[in-house]
Amino acid sequence: MIQAMRETARPARAEAMVPAAYTVVDHRRETHDTVTLTLLPGRGTALPRFRPGQFTMLSAEGIGEIPVSISGDPDDQHDGRLVQTIREVGAVSAALCRSEAGSEIGVRGPYGHGWRLASALDGDLLVVAGGIGLAPLRPLIRSALGRREHFGDVTLLAGARSYADLLYPLQLDAWARRRDTAVTVTLDRPDPGWTGRVGLITGPLAETAIVPERTTAYLCGPEIMIKVCADALAARGVPPERIQVSLERNMKCGVGWCGHCQLGPHLLCRSGPVCRWDAVADLLDIEEL
Amino acid sequence: MLFDHPLPEVIDRAGLDQLVKLLQADGYTVVGPTERDGALVLDELAGGADLPDGIGVETGAGHYRLRERADGAVFNHSAGPQSWKQFVHPPRQRVDAPEPVRRLAFIGVRPCDLAALAILDGVLGAAPYPDDRYLARRDQIFVVAVNCVEPGNTCFCASTGTGPAAEWGYDLVLTEQEGEGGHRFLLGTGSVAGEEILDRLTHRTATGGEIREARRAVDDAAGSMGRSMPETDLRGLLNRARGSEHWEQVANRCLACANCTMVCPTCFCTTVEDATDLEGDNAERWQRWDSCFDPDFSYIHGGAVRKSVGSRYRQWMSHKLSTWHDQFGTSGCVGCGRCIAWCPAGIDITAEAAALAEKERTR
Numbered sequence: 011m012i013q014a015m016r017e018t019a020r021p022a023r024a025e026a027m028v029p030a031a032y033t034v035v036d037h038r039r040e041t042h043d044t045v046t047l048t049l050l051p052g053r054g055t056a057l058p059r060f061r062p063g064q065f066t067m068l069s070a071e072g073i074g075e076i077p078v079s080i081s082g083d084p085d086d087q088h089d090g091r092l093v094q095t096i097r098e099v100g101a102v103s104a105a106l107c108r109s110e111a112g113s114e115i116g117v118r119g120p121y122g123h124g125w126r127l128a129s130a131l132d133g134d135l136l137v138v139a140g141g142i143g144l145a146p147l148r149p150l151i152r153s154a155l156g157r158r159e160h161f162g163d164v165t166l167l168a169g170a171r172s173y174a175d176l177l178y179p180l181q182l183d184a185w186a187r188r189r190d191t192a193v194t195v196t197l198d199r200p201d202p203g204w205t206g207r208v209g210l211i212t213g214p215l216a217e218t219a220i221v222p223e224r225t226t227a228y229l230c231g232p233e234i235m236i237k238v239c240a241d242a243l244a245a246r247g248v249p250p251e252r253i254q255v256s257l258e259r260n261m262k263c264g265v266g267w268c269g270h271c272q273l274g275p276h277l278l279c280r281s282g283p284v285c286r287w288d289a290v291a292d293l294l295d296i297e298e299l
Numbered sequence: 300m301l302f303d304h305p306l307p308e309v310i311d312r313a314g315l316d317q318l319v320k321l322l323q324a325d326g327y328t329v330v331g332p333t334e335r336d337g338a339l340v341l342d343e344l345a346g347g348a349d350l351p352d353g354i355g356v357e358t359g360a361g362h363y364r365l366r367e368r369a370d371g372a373v374f375n376h377s378a379g380p381q382s383w384k385q386f387v388h389p390p391r392q393r394v395d396a397p398e399p400v401r402r403l404a405f406i407g408v409r410p411c412d413l414a415a416l417a418i419l420d421g422v423l424g425a426a427p428y429p430d431d432r433y434l435a436r437r438d439q440i441f442v443v444a445v446n447c448v449e450p451g452n453t454c455f456c457a458s459t460g461t462g463p464a465a466e467w468g469y470d471l472v473l474t475e476q477e478g479e480g481g482h483r484f485l486l487g488t489g490s491v492a493g494e495e496i497l498d499r500l501t502h503r504t505a506t507g508g509e510i511r512e513a514r515r516a517v518d519d520a521a522g523s524m525g526r527s528m529p530e531t532d533l534r535g536l537l538n539r540a541r542g543s544e545h546w547e548q549v550a551n552r553c554l555a556c557a558n559c560t561m562v563c564p565t566c567f568c569t570t571v572e573d574a575t576d577l578e579g580d581n582a583e584r585w586q587r588w589d590s591c592f593d594p595d596f597s598y599i600h601g602g603a604v605r606k607s608v609g610s611r612y613r614q615w616m617s618h619k620l621s622t623w624h625d626q627f628g629t630s631g632c633v634g635c636g637r638c639i640a641w642c643p644a645g646i647d648i649t650a651e652a653a654a655l656a657e658k659e660r661t662r
Contacts, residue, residue, distance in 0.1 A: 025432070026428045026431075027394045027395075027584075027586070028394070028395065072574075072575035073573055074571075074573050075573075075584075097600075099600040100600070258599055259597070259604065260596070260598055260599050262569075262571060263571065265427075265428035266428060267567070268568055268570065268589070269569070269589075269618075270568065270589070270597070272614070274541075274617075274622055275622045275625030276626075277626055296541050298604060298606060298610035299604075299610070299614075
């Protein structure tokens with residue numbers, strides 16, 4: 011199918027629904043249900059550069075297409091490489107997670123509004139990640155650490171259900187060893203021998219000292235975690251327009267045609283996935299919106 | 300536009316047949332209303348004789364019946380179960396293979412449906428990601444509009460500002476007249492292509508009396524619609540009604556059957572499915588119409604966001620009347636009344652809007 015699509019793509023303007031063929035060059039198992047793929051475009055099929063927080067639509071041939079956030083380093087996009095972290099939750103994600111090096115998958119994108127970092131220059135960054143939510147935040151963290159002198163305090167709080175569920179443990183260790191970065195990892199269910207924090211991420215969040223007027227917060231994780239943490243930060247005086255949250259809805263096309271990813275006035279594939287808290291706080295208060 | 304035209308022209312019933320022939324000779328597949336299975340459907344016409352002479356319709360909430368008219372009027376019937384959406388945004392299309400584009404001529408497009416085509420242009424044809432397939436189809440379409448002079452019981456385009464007069468977006472526009480002087484159609488042009496067809500049609504110039512009569516008929520139509528949207532800021536009303544208990548009351552009647560979204564001329568939502576042959580060697584990717592009433596529509600890992608029927612009706616109605624403005628700069632409702640006629644439970648969007656407005660007033 012990907013082959014057929016390539017033949018029919020018009021040279022003048024590629025059709026938005028036609029995936030580009032990418033080859034898996036690295037397959038890394040992160041946890042029992044999560045895999046990171048490194049993808050390289052075929053000749054002439056490279057997509058535009060991505061920005062932290064954006065997503066792509068990944069196709070498993072004959073099975074379907076799903077939105078997946080980009081987890082790679084935005085400063086390392088040579089040869090058009092894409093790094094994406096996929097959690098196995100359905101038929102398409104399972105097939106993508108099985109894609110070994112050398113196999114071909116379809117990619118469309120990158121799509122959506124990502125994390126706004128420019129507005130945080132010279133201020134403090136507070137990154138709060140729950141579970142797989144760390145994946146779309148990793149490009150932001152790398153981008154910030156690559157320009158470390160432009161920011162004040164950089165704090166990362168990451169939560170996971172158990173150590174086995176913790177994403178990028180070595181990366182977290184490396185960041186934690188930096189003197190200019192504060193990292194706290196908390197586990198809901200600690201393994202024997204775990205000496206770190208235990209419990210929900212709201213615990214370390216409440217204990218993190220912040221200067222509200224200089225803080226920009228970046229949140230991604232389960233919707234309930236985002237809501238509780240954003241409300242807590244707003245209550246402590248962080249301006250809602252400087253709390254950025256990445257939201258999940260059923261992004262089916264990525265280009266605003268299919269109508270599936272609506273959240274009130276938003277088509278989240280266009281105005282999201284990263285939204286300012288002042289634009290969505292009221293909407294998340296309403297059940298089943 | 301018709302009435303601003305310096306000299307509206309007139310064709311008779313045979314002129315309509317001639318118009319179909321001319322368009323066919325120019326390579327158009329001519330599509331228009333025709334009687335089938337107890338309804339006026341939109342389909343390819345072999346000739347002008349396939350048009351529904353003397354057939355009217357009777358509509359109501361959950362009600363649609365054909366009726367014999369006392370006159371031979373061709374276009375005096377309100378919207379049927381289909382809309383022109385099916386030709387510009389097909390119910391099923393393969394997205395991973397090229398598709399030949401047919402030149403279509405639409406005959407009998409009402410002002411509500413003209414407005415719907417303009418809305419679809421804004422949704423599917425606009426930046427940043429225009430749907431090339433939609434644009435390619437749309438590009439090839441010749442539009443013969445009809446001014447509406449006999450609105451039905453479920454019509455409310457006068458209150459949505461989308462009728463009963465066709466303002467723009469057509470190549471030719473007709474106003475049908477019966478009675479003294481015979482069965483005839485005042486004809487105005489809206490494009491160079493329309494003028495070229497007019498030049499080849501047997502026609503005469505309209506009289507002052509005919510023009511005055513056409514104007515009066517369209518003016519009267521505005522005042523004789525069976526329904527109307529409440530005169531209030533619907534966009535704000537629906538925004539404020541998100542937490543209303545009214546949605547649960549609608550859910551007690553709504554079957555979540557998705558009929559309203561299928562017949563709506565602006566509902567554009569789609570899903571995409573992959574299909575493989577039994578060997579798994581060949582795969583195809585198909586896009587098809589989807590509906591926000593389907594529980595899977597809002598599915599994300601862990602389950603559907605909109606589990607209750609009330610939340611799905613709220614999504615549909617709020618999108619149509621309120622958040623459509625946020626997303627596309629217009630309302631998504633053109634007042635055609637199809638969702639009212641084809642709702643098996645007879646749920647009426649104008650009545651639900653009025654109920655929400657009333658609840659807000661009396662709170």
